[in-house]
Amino acid sequence: MEPKSVNPTRRPQREAKKKAVAALCEQQRKRKRVPLGEITNDVNTNANANANDVVLPTQKKRNVSTSSNSDGTPVPEKLEKFEDPQLCETYVSDIYDYLRNMEVDSSKRPLCDYIQKVQRDVNASMRGVLVDWLVEVAEEYKLVSDTLYFSVSYIDRFLSLNDLTRQKLQLLGVASMLVASKYEEIKPPEVEDFCYITDNTYSKEEVLTMEADILKSLKFELGGPTIKTFLRHVCFIDYVSLYVEWYYCFCIVAHISFSFSVCRRFITKVGLEGVDASELQFEFLCSYLAELSLLDYNCVKFLPSMVAASVVFLARFMLSPKTHPWNSAIYEFTRYKPADLKECVLNIHDLYLGRKGGSLQAVRDKYKQHKFKCVATTPSPPEISLSFFEFRGADP
Structure with missing residues (x-):
């Protein structure tokens, strides 16, 4: 029986393939490592990812070198919110609901x-x-x-x-x-x-x-939403609240249900101008009030989402004392009415005025710095009108 013929080109092909693989591996070894900050969001997300990973995209952004204005002040996080996966138009409401469920655990x-x-x-x-x-x-x-x-x-x-x-x-x-x-x-x-x-x-x-x-x-359970987690979300809604108000009114007139995903697409189409000094002041003031709340044991009983909403309410009041601090956009997102926030708001207001914790100066000194727009020196009326805790913008 005659032996089978051997393809004379098979061995050279194998050797060429091995050389190509070796060259590719060598190229991969020499390739510069891509930093985490440059990884883009892929639709093929790992289905087995830990639920706590919901907060990681924002954490990654914070640790990467951030931009600053010409005067050296840090740029608010709101400027990058439209690319934040936590505010993805499809999932923003679901993520917020998930965080609200987590905080009551x-x-x-x-x-x-x-x-x-x-x-x-x-x-x-x-x-x-x-x-x-x-x-x-x-x-x-x-x-x-x-x-x-x-x-x-x-x-x-x-x-x-x-x-x-x-x-x-x-x-x-x-x-x-x-x-x-x-x-x-x-x-x-x-x-x-x-x-x-x-x-x-x-x-x-x-x-x-x-x-x-x-x-x-703590049984190694270290994650979970904090006041800062919710503050980022609520500050973003405050930032675009004018546009949300327009869309909210349109929904009422047109008798259609309010949708944050559609609203966000509308905002993206309209576009937003850069943040001015007053927006910087608002964000830093919110951060200051939130850190003041950490000092007071009486604030432990409030949920982080409630403290964040109260901080935004109080900051809006301080910067515009004659204007109602709440609106339909913030209510629709947070689902808190001013009456729900009354005790927490008054508590933080007392902290700000020094009626409580006046001897604790580290937070106050921190926010007296120019890089934080000296928001610790922002004047505030001594009392908040009780009418501001009534809300007629929505009938839940």
């Missing part, structure tokens, strides 16, 4: 009365001093604002479960900020940095032990 919420029920040595005043000091620490190490909000959240949640002595309260503070830094920052401070900031009151081993205790108490 009892496993991620502190007790509203933990100082009375759990703590025997720590009181509300001590907590305020600790949070005020953590604001300074966050400024010292240039941490993103979300790190501060998560730090305070971890402190409240830990104290809701564990009785602590006042001698270890500062240790809890730095360990909570260490955990939050690892969760939020690209390059978090080292453990030694947090020991140093306490004037070496605590050793590295003590900080690491407290870190482990925090993680165990």
